[in-house]
Structures are given as C-alpha cells and as structure tokens.
Amino acid sequence: MTETDLEALNFPDAPKMVSAEFPGPKSADALAQSARTESMARGAGRAPVVIDRAFGVTFKDPDGNTFIDLSAGVGVSSVGRCHPKVVAAMREQSEVLMHAMEVNSTKRTELATKISEIMPEGLRGDCITFFTQGGSDALEAAVKFAKRVTGRHQIIAFHGGYHGVWNASVALTTGTAYRKGYAPFMGGVIHAPYPYAYRFPFDTNQKSAEQIAGEYVDYLLNTPYTAADDVAAVIVEPVQGEGGYVPPAPEFLQILRKACDRSGALLIVDEVQAGAGRTGKMWAVEHSGVKPDMLTFGKGIGGDVPMAGLVMRSDLAAKIPDGSVPNTFAANSVSAAVALTNISLLQDPSLGLLDRARSLGQEAKEYIQGLNSPFIGEVRGLGLMIGIELVQDRATKEPLSHEKIGELMGYVLSHGVMMVPCGRYGNVMRVMPSLTIPRSLLFKALDIFGRGLSTL
Structure with a gap:
C-alpha cells in the first residue's frame, strides 16, 4: 500500500481549524451537556475537544474543525478509525449474528x-x-x-x-x-x-x-x-x-x-x-x-x-x-468479526504495517530529537509507541510544570492535533498514532508539536 493509498483513508483537509475560537460554539455546548450528564471519572472527560466523526487518523468536531489524532484513541485504533474493511465486516456480521x-x-x-x-x-x-x-x-x-x-x-x-x-x-x-x-x-x-x-x-x-x-x-x-x-x-x-x-x-x-x-x-x-x-x-x-x-x-x-x-x-x-x-x-460476534479483520490487516504482508511501524517510528524519534528544544529531556520508545519526556531543565531533569504542559496541549489542539500525556509527573507526551498514519500527516502533526514547544 502506497502513501497515497493511506492518505485516502483519512479526511483530506486535516489539520484544519474553521471556527473562530476553540472550542467552537457547538463543541462548547456539547462539553457543557456532557458535564451535566456524564461522570468525569473517565480519563479524558475534561479534555476540551468533542469528536463528531472520524476516519483513519483524523476526526472532526461538531464545528467542522479537522484534527490529526496522534493518540489512536489511547492506543486503540491500530488500523485507523472506520477502516472500510472493518466497517464492511461489522455490517456483514450484524446482519447474521450479534x-x-x-x-x-x-x-x-x-x-x-x-x-x-x-x-x-x-x-x-x-x-x-x-x-x-x-x-x-x-x-x-x-x-x-x-x-x-x-x-x-x-x-x-x-x-x-x-x-x-x-x-x-x-x-x-x-x-x-x-x-x-x-x-x-x-x-x-x-x-x-x-x-x-x-x-x-x-x-x-x-x-x-x-x-x-x-x-x-x-x-x-x-x-x-x-x-x-x-x-x-x-x-x-x-x-x-x-x-x-x-x-x-x-x-x-x-x-x-x-x-x-x-x-x-x-x-x-x-x-x-x-x-x-x-x-x-x-x-x-x-x-x-x-x-x-x-x-x-x-x-x-x-x-x-x-x-x-x-x-x-x-x-x-x-x-x-x-x-x-x-x-x-x-x-460478541460483531466484536469478534472486527478483531479478525484488524488482525488480518496487521498481518497483511502487502501492507507491511509492523515493519512500517519500526521504520516510521525511528524516523519520528530522530525528527523529534532534531527539534533541539531545551524542554526535551529524552525521546524513547519502540515502533509507534514513542514518549517525549519534557523537562524544565535538562541538567536537573525537573519535570515541565503542569501549567506549561497545559499550554502545550492547548496549542496543539487549537492547531488541529490531538496528543495525550502520560508519565509519573504528567510530563511525557505520547506519539502513538494508528499504524496506518500517512507519513505526511505524522510529520505535519510533529511540526505543530514542535512549534508548540517553541511558544513555551
């Protein structure tokens, strides 16, 4: 599968922000309604983003903003959201047995x-x-x-x-x-x-x-x-x-x-x-x-x-x-049918997703290291499971403050990129996209991340 083929499995306009402010008015209404009706005990309930539609590694909010998702739904969407073969498997199985x-x-x-x-x-x-x-x-x-x-x-x-x-x-x-x-x-x-x-x-x-x-x-x-x-x-x-x-x-x-x-x-x-x-x-x-x-x-x-x-x-x-x-x-039989399809895609030699994860992940780590930001303490990981440990001072390894992490997350989100932090101090930014992420979208997202670091 070529990079052009992978790009076709995503919204073509990502990243693109169309609302005058972020979150936009429809997203703000949805967030307020969620706060009134859902428990915020769930992990990312307070994140200022709403997903309305998704395709591949991209998603749109109710206001029409289009994002690149570097989180893969916290490591879930291995082959991208709503992959055509997955959708077909769900449709076929749902008509037989659920x-x-x-x-x-x-x-x-x-x-x-x-x-x-x-x-x-x-x-x-x-x-x-x-x-x-x-x-x-x-x-x-x-x-x-x-x-x-x-x-x-x-x-x-x-x-x-x-x-x-x-x-x-x-x-x-x-x-x-x-x-x-x-x-x-x-x-x-x-x-x-x-x-x-x-x-x-x-x-x-x-x-x-x-x-x-x-x-x-x-x-x-x-x-x-x-x-x-x-x-x-x-x-x-x-x-x-x-x-x-x-x-x-x-x-x-x-x-x-x-x-x-x-x-x-x-x-x-x-x-x-x-x-x-x-x-x-x-x-x-x-x-x-x-x-x-x-x-x-x-x-x-x-x-x-x-x-x-x-x-x-x-x-x-x-x-x-x-x-x-x-x-x-x-x-559940629908879940089983989807899992079988995901495994088939992950193991398909014509796609080569595992080999690609290794090579693209190494390229991404080198790109991040090349940003030369004083806030990057360490870049580590295997394949497309990359952690960027952010520090206030490289010598002391003092973790970057929660306030600055918040500023960084706000910047990347408002510019159309979804990232999720982790780590014992909440200072490790994850690069964990779907294995089907087009190279062009990955490096567009990392460029926005780098610009966000330069604003701190």
Missing part, C-alpha cells in the same frame, strides 16, 4: 483459533483464551486465574505500572489519581522498581537499571524473609505505558523469566497497550524472546469495538473450573 451470550458461536471460535496462531512463542498453538470487554477485566481475570492455578495469593507488580482501575487491577496500578480515596484494595500486592533508566533511583554505574530491577525481583522471589513467600505471579508491562512509555532492554524480562522459573511464580505480560503491532512486533514481549505464561490483550485488537482478553498456557487453563467466571457480553 449477541450469542456465552454459548459457542462461529466467530467467537474463529477468533480464539486466530489468537492462538498469533501469540508469542510459549503460547502459540498451545493456549486458551478467556475473552473480556476491556483491559481492566482481562487483568482481573489474570489475577484470579493465577491464584487458582498456583494455590498462592501474592502478586508482584511494578512502580509506574498501569493495569486497570477495578479491585485487583487498581491494586496493581500505582497512579495516585486512580487510587487516592478508593482504598482498601486487594491485599498481597508487592510493588518493585521498574527499569525507568531516565529517573532510576539507584546507582547504575556498575549495573544497568534492567539488571538492578530484575535482580531485585529475583531476590524477592527466591530469598527467605522478604515476605514474598507466596507469590502467584509477576505481572509486567513489556513496555510501560501510563508510567511514561518506558521500553526496557530485553535483559529485564529475561531476568524475570528465570526468577519466576526458580520460584514457581507465573510470568504475566500485560500487552493491552503495547500489543497489536504498536512496537513493530505483534507483541512487545517478542523483542526479548521471553515466553510468558499468560498474556493480556485489548485496545488495538478490537479497535473500533470493545475486545480484550487473557491468553494462558493450556495446562494452566485446564486447572480453571468450567463455568466459574461467566462474562455475558465477552466476544
């Missing part, structure tokens, strides 16, 4: 078979899938099943981790906004340092952050008197998402794998945000060659519709009692 409750259905079984075929080594061809609607649900299932099959109750997770917002999943998540005022959470969770080299709290002159963090978990698991004496699983993001788009060197996961093998704990990789081709491989764990015992997926597999799940080794799944965890709406 809801089938939890009995077997042809699309559900077809998707489970395909999921097994695309898993990383260690799960591929010998695994069982438990479908859910969202990533939080998948992590809840992972914790529940890990406890059942091991007979243990403790879970090791990591500082900076995001695994969801329900009872077990929020106990694993460390973001203050998701936890404050909601305690007590599920007990038995032990948090360990993640190898966030840019802000690692320990001396890395002798050993890398990956070695120190990995060996610390090994110490917890395999040394007496650490209080980690009943660990069912280690749950880890192969590339940390909300914690700042942090890609560790492969040795980190390799050390975790060996430590889990020694202790009998399961290694569960959370691929909800990093999976579905975003890092240039179908699953981010594949960069390390590590074989996980369980894997959670979501976001980019479903794209325009809710679809997530937990994949586990077949021998582990055999220990889960039949009928013990019902989920009425999981793997």
